[in-house]
Amino acid sequence: MSCGLLALLAAACGGGAPAGPPAGAGGMTGVPVDAITLETTSVEQTAEFVGTIRSRRTTVIQPQAEGFLVRILVRSGTRVTAGTPLFEIDAPAERAALAAIESTRAAREADAEFARQQADRAKALLAVGAMSQQEFEQASTALRTAEAQLRAVDEQIRQQQAQLAYFRVVAPAAGVVGDVPVRVGERVTRTTVLTTLDDNSTLELYVNVPVQQASLLRLGLPVRILSSSGEVVATESVNYVSASVDDATQTILIKTPVRSAGQFRTEQTVRAVVVFAEAPGLIVPVVAATRINGRYFVFVADTADGATVARQRAIEVGRVVGNGYVVTSGLSAGDRLIVGGIQKIGDGAPVMIMPAAEGGQ
Template identity: 45%
Template sequence: MLSIGRPTLVTAVALMAFAGGCGTDKASSDRSPANQPPATPVKIEIARSTTIDDTSEYVATLKSRHSAVINPEVGGQVIQIYVHSGERVTAGTPLMQIDALKQQATLHSQEYAREAALANLRYAKQQRERVAKLYAEGVVSKQSLDEAQTALEAVEAQVKALEAQVREQQVQLHYYGVLAPTSGVVGDIPVRVGDRVTQSTLLTTVDQPGDLEAYIKVPVERARQLRLKRLVQILDDTGKVAAEGPIDFISAEVDDQTQSVLIKSRVNNPRGLLRTSQFVHARITWSSREGRLIPVLAVSRINGQFFAFVAEGEGKSLVARQRQIRVGQMIGNDYVVLDGIKAGDRIIVSGAQNLVDGAPVVPQK
């Protein structure tokens, strides 16, 4: 049996201790800052507070506040159109002519009848004067004088009636010429020369440039929030505000077909960019509050939850901390943050694809 002496045992223990010490030094060197993973370069933005508007957008129809719808006063055939769509006219400008030959013939007939009645009136006056002279001389009786007076009065009444009829026919003839009732711009002209029109036929419109009125149908769910004077913004094709004005009418009834409430808003149109019957987007602001905005690119969605990385620490010793957040609507390229981020937080907006919670980061220069 092999035996080990004391000097040999001491040497073995010393060697084991030395090996253990070397292992400890190696582990310590592995945890030194020089061997930590490098900081990931990231772009950082400061979460900012801003006023967040609760808004809704609806399709609106613009109508002129000073639009005249032109219908003929009489029926007949259109024989001439003097204007074209888009032309500016003044009040009294001839727009169209409806065939008035039949009416002119009727007027001439009434005028001839009036002339005949005037001739009878002249004769009746002469006859009355002659009988009155004979009565004064005692040649005729009082009855003859009364009969002459009665005949004169009857002819006078007939003349007055015919004169009234002539004036009526003259007014009627005037209606065959369609005139602009007000100054403005001629709208669409759906009729053509040769068309037969009635009093219910739309000939055209004359719209005065300037103020318009937006007709907006708001879902009944929002009706309780409607208030007079609440601001309405009209948006152009790029989403920019083209005009705005207050709500000045709220219908008391709900449309049973669309379950919506009609409201109207007076819209200024100083530059003339908006037109009557144009469809536009109308934005209504319901309320405003303070909130935080962070870029959409800074937000990730995991299992239906929203997260963002925030840089924490001081100086160059920054680490990424993942936070669960609650977001609201999008405004442009930003999310409205309802919870999880406060103003002044340093949001990592790029370079976060491979980050994990606690990873060191360094701001990009």
């Protein structure tokens, strides 16, 4: 092989062009992510319970007489005023007794009228000397006796009418008629509950709080009443805390007035959030936390050797507030929390925080 051919082969193997820079040199390094700077915010310590709306003016309607129910004059949910007839109980003996007494009144009234005429006649005769004083006094006595008998009959009628009124049950106050558990034809006694009357203009919220949270209870605590969708429909304040514990449920009763009475009904169950306290804390978006084997982890942006890297941290969280977790440990104010692009990174991975996304919480 000639020396010229050897020189050509050597040139081909060694390459004639200088080496260029490494691929990607001078380009963007790190995975682009979104981050926020954590700031301390006011965090409420709350708990949600199921409460019951009750009327402060609930009247239990029971009869004052015994007998068979013959008429039910109202329906459940009807609003009535004081004196409105509600029920009627059969009273045959009382009606018969009243009719008998009333039948004697006409005779007693006639006797009294006759005695009055006789007394007037006797007075006129006595004035002209045509009747003795004794006869005049006898006529006057007869008049007084007849009038007394008439008054006695009237009093008997009033007493019998009052007795008969017990068989007609009327509303003692204004309110809304509750459930009517009785039926026409049933025998009722003085202990039978016919219905209830509730005044929905004066309502209270009853909430039973577990005894474990007794130390947090005090007058004036805010209570939020929620709709079924979780919206706040009313905010009230605790005005009563029971001094005793319910032995059966081991709970403590608290009450709040309900001023938005038009939205609620007696015995309605509602969601109630009690705000026990308010303190500074941190909240991280739900999307920034990952749950692994029952524990929560987040990524924070850290600086290592002049580069920005992602560091995975285990955190402990409390309840959910809005769209975030309340952090109880693992993070501090000022930490840069990665909230976007976490699915593309791992612990120690270089990242680049997008300028438009970085900002306060």
